Amino acid sequence: MNLRNLSLTLLTASAVLLVAFNRPANKKSMTTSIKDSVIYGKLPADSSFEKTIKGKQTHLFVLKNKNGMEAAITNYGGRLVSLLVPDRAGKMVDVAVGCSSIEGYIKAGSSYYGATIGRYGNRIAKGHFNLDGKDYSLFINNRPNSLHGGKEGFDRKVWDAKKIDGQTLELTYVSNDMEEGYPGTLSVKVVYKLTNNNAVRISYEATTDKTTVVNLTNHSYFNLNGEGNGTILNHTVQLDAGNYTPVDATLIPTGKIEPVKGTPFDFTMSTAIGAHINDTSKQIRNGKGYDHNFVLNKHSFTNPVATVKGDKTGIVMKVYTEEPGLQFYSGNFMGGVNTMKYGEKDARRTAFAMETQHFPDSPNQPQFPSTTLKPGETYKTQTIYKFEK
Numbered sequence: 001m002n003l004r005n006l007s008l009t010l011l012t013a014s015a016v017l018l019v020a021f022n023r024p025a026n027k028k029s030m031t032t033s034i035k036d037s038v039i040y041g042k043l044p045a046d047s048s049f050e051k052t053i054k055g056k057q058t059h060l061f062v063l064k065n066k067n068g069m070e071a072a073i074t075n076y077g078g079r080l081v082s083l084l085v086p087d088r089a090g091k092m093v094d095v096a097v098g099c100s101s102i103e104g105y106i107k108a109g110s111s112y113y114g115a116t117i118g119r120y121g122n123r124i125a126k127g128h129f130n131l132d133g134k135d136y137s138l139f140i141n142n143r144p145n146s147l148h149g150g151k152e153g154f155d156r157k158v159w160d161a162k163k164i165d166g167q168t169l170e171l172t173y174v175s176n177d178m179e180e181g182y183p184g185t186l187s188v189k190v191v192y193k194l195t196n197n198n199a200v201r202i203s204y205e206a207t208t209d210k211t212t213v214v215n216l217t218n219h220s221y222f223n224l225n226g227e228g229n230g231t232i233l234n235h236t237v238q239l240d241a242g243n244y245t246p247v248d249a250t251l252i253p254t255g256k257i258e259p260v261k262g263t264p265f266d267f268t269m270s271t272a273i274g275a276h277i278n279d280t281s282k283q284i285r286n287g288k289g290y291d292h293n294f295v296l297n298k299h300s301f302t303n304p305v306a307t308v309k310g311d312k313t314g315i316v317m318k319v320y321t322e323e324p325g326l327q328f329y330s331g332n333f334m335g336g337v338n339t340m341k342y343g344e345k346d347a348r349r350t351a352f353a354m355e356t357q358h359f360p361d362s363p364n365q366p367q368f369p370s371t372t373l374k375p376g377e378t379y380k381t382q383t384i385y386k387f388e389k
């Protein structure tokens, strides 16, 4: 992109952001850093989302649909930074919890705010797996396991970005052979589309030149009452999942698939997140709340696998996927140490994630659906987060 195009793009982005970040009905206004950079026109040079990392440039891209919904995405980690959704009164609410700068994301690294996760979403036991008779070792970043791609997963990479149109952003990244210990050069494409039926559709594609394992997901944190509006404990959740994969104390699946019936994991009927979250049963204790993979009944695009409702706004989020699993994470490790876009701390359980995925630790659990990708094959998956009121 030449300098003129770049400044035009940034000007447009700043104009959109001026509208976007002035409007949401979140508790507080944006932190001064983004307000300064966006509202007072400091873009591009001083912008909080402009940074050069290992020679690659980060930006903030804004997508807008016909109904006034807006999604802001940065190519640093392919992250959803902000998502403006109308509530039942028609007011715009920012339901995606995020940081106000690239620095903020770097600091909050192990929370994976809004990030594209790879090469392997969730945990691989003891950072070890065997593929085609060869042993592979990964970085242990979540003792004693490897989590979300290792030390520097896809969430910390600067992706190449191409805005296809006002509603579509294409991100690409090439992960080298043995990057983070994974075999094969993996070429990845992630496309964010903000559709006119008020959905964020994330499409993933990947190919490899050597047999490898792949499990891509998105780690958006949502608060359907709006970022900065307290905990998510009164949100209701319904999951199309009759079973889940219990975990050990290090959050690695035991290998069993167990029914949710009669346990705190039964979300087959709409239930408040907080209803059983402090249960004293072993599984809830292992997860410090909900941090478990649900085995989806149908996993198709015709029925939502998850339906979540914000109690204060009435905003409903429906999740669609063809993946076999869904990691429902209730923000148990949020520590109140990071300051988010609207100036609120990321206090415990003030957001939740619904990560569509293959099951954690699949490379070590042959009874789980396979995550192996071979040369000549194309990994393809989609997640749809659809919003209604």
Ligand code: GLA
Pocket: 110, 111, 112, 122, 147, 251, 291, 327, 329, 333, 353
């Ligand atoms: C995933 C994991 C959680 C936690 C979060 C990030 O959802 O399953 O245990 O690590 O990521 O904090």
